[in-house]
Amino acid sequence: MNWSSILEHQALWHPETAEQFRLSQEEAVELYTNAPLHQLMSAAHLRRNAIHGSSKVSYLIDRNINYTNVCTINCQFCSFYRPPGHEETYTQTTDQISERIDALEEIEGVRILMQGGVNPDLPFEWYEKLIRELRTRHPSIALDCFSPIEIEGIAEVSELSTLEVLQRLQKAGIHGLPGGGAEMLVDDVRKDVSPKKGAPDNWLRVMEEAQSLGLTTSATNVIGFGETLSQRVQHMSRIRDLQDSSLQQYSCGFTSFIAWPVQLEVNSFGRRNRGQNKIQLGSGSTEYLRHVAVSRLFLDSIPNIQSSWPTMGIKTAQMALFGGANDVGSTMMEENVVSASGTDKLSASEQELQDVILRAGFIPQRRDSDYVFLETPLKGTAPNDLQSPPPMQV
Numbered sequence: 216m217n218w219s220s221i222l223e224h225q226a227l228w229h230p231e232t233a234e235q236f237r238l239s240q241e242e243a244v245e246l247y248t249n250a251p252l253h254q255l256m257s258a259a260h261l262r263r264n265a266i267h268g269s270s271k272v273s274y275l276i277d278r279n280i281n282y283t284n285v286c287t288i289n290c291q292f293c294s295f296y297r298p299p300g301h302e303e304t305y306t307q308t309t310d311q312i313s314e315r316i317d318a319l320e321e322i323e324g325v326r327i328l329m330q331g332g333v334n335p336d337l338p339f340e341w342y343e344k345l346i347r348e349l350r351t352r353h354p355s356i357a358l359d360c361f362s363p364i365e366i367e368g369i370a371e372v373s374e375l376s377t378l379e380v381l382q383r384l385q386k387a388g389i390h391g392l393p394g395g396g397a398e399m400l401v402d403d404v405r406k407d408v409s410p411k412k413g414a415p416d417n418w419l420r421v422m423e424e425a426q427s428l429g430l431t432t433s434a435t436n437v438i439g440f441g442e443t444l445s446q447r448v449q450h451m452s453r454i455r456d457l458q459d460s461s462l463q464q465y466s467c468g469f470t471s472f473i474a475w476p477v478q479l480e481v482n483s484f485g486r487r488n489r490g491q492n493k494i495q496l497g498s499g500s501t502e503y504l505r506h507v508a509v510s511r512l513f514l515d516s517i518p519n520i521q522s523s524w525p526t527m528g529i530k531t532a533q534m535a536l537f538g539g540a541n542d543v544g545s546t547m548m549e550e551n552v553v554s555a556s557g558t559d560k561l562s563a564s565e566q567e568l569q570d571v572i573l574r575a576g577f578i579p580q581r582r583d584s585d586y587v588f589l590e591t592p593l594k595g596t597a598p599n600d601l602q603s604p605p606p607m608q609v
């Protein structure tokens with residue numbers, strides 16, 4: 216089928232007969248490659264409206280905390296980590312982390328996303344004690360902590376299985392896992408850019424274990440390593456396969472899918488591209504918008520698709536709301552991992568996020584880590600003619 220017949224068929228999508236409309240990998244690549252951007256975005260927007268209604272865009276008040284920058288994994292695109300023993304290493308204390316959460320509580324935040332490097336010097340008891348203490352001091356904050364590669368690192372240090380680590384951390388008080396570290400779940404790409412992270416299966420296995428315990432998880436995707444469009448769709452396919460299996464077995468799967476392009480300014484991966492054999496790395500706005508739209512259509516069992524303001528900028532993130540995204544992510548308050556490689560906006564206020572949403576003609580909606588809607592005081596502004604935005608129609 217060519218892109219035009221695929222989109223005609225997708226326009227008939229209905230939740231009760233969704234299985235009939237599931238895109239194959241070949242169809243997704245055809246859309247990615249050949250569908251005109253406005254038609255692709257329009258189809259993704261129609262799907263987003265069918266699932267979420269046409270009026271609201273959600274966001275989360277949260278804080279990123281990067282508790283340690285010590286890491287032994289050495290990903291080529293990472294400018295954040297420092298190897299053990301380096302003079303710029305740090306590991307935050309429980310009090311330092313707790314103070315950051317105090318600041319989050321002051322702005323009515325509801326979740327921390329805490330992740331760092333794979334630090335071989337921290338024993339498992341350090342993590343358990345930290346989480347227990349944070350749970351006691353901040354009972355209303357959801358603790359989404361430690362991405363799959365960190366869970367693997369903790370398992371190695373503690374000589375426990377990753378499932379046992381997750382069970383004990385859940386008992387200590389974690390609510391979920393950040394979706395970081397997936398990047399591109401395709402063997403060849405992963406071997407090239409982060410060989411010490413191991414096979415894509417490892418990330419998927421830890422996420423499945425987390426889902427089997429009912430922990431909240433999200434799926435991420437970094438594009439622009441020089442991979443093919445077919446490999447991008449393979450990544451989505453691995454996520455979709457796990458989602459199907461986890462929903463069936465555990466009634467628990469990824470809440471959302473979040474993609475962004477690799478940042479290239481100050482890391483060894485970016486420097487690779489400065490020689491004579493330049494390949495196209497990273498991603499521009501239109502390519503990113505195509506990716507978001509294809510993900511909305513392909514990932515039919517993942518309800519929420521986020522747009523990424525920290526890497527793409529507010530304007531492109533706003534455009535993505537008309538191409539499949541139903542959520543603008545979160546306030547973050549600080550970000551040290553992706554930003555170390557070249558983004559400069561590390562935080563957004565609630566008012567800024569509401570402005571983005573209102574000015575696109577949608578109603579802002581606070582949510583929690585599980586995408587449950589919360590009461591939302593209006594803080595943002597829109598041009599006068601958009602103060603009472605009409606429902607968006609395709």
Ligand code: SF4
Pocket residue numbers: 286287288289290293294295296331332333364409
């Ligand atoms: S991306 Fe994460 S795992 Fe990779 S080097 Fe950086 S901190 Fe370590």
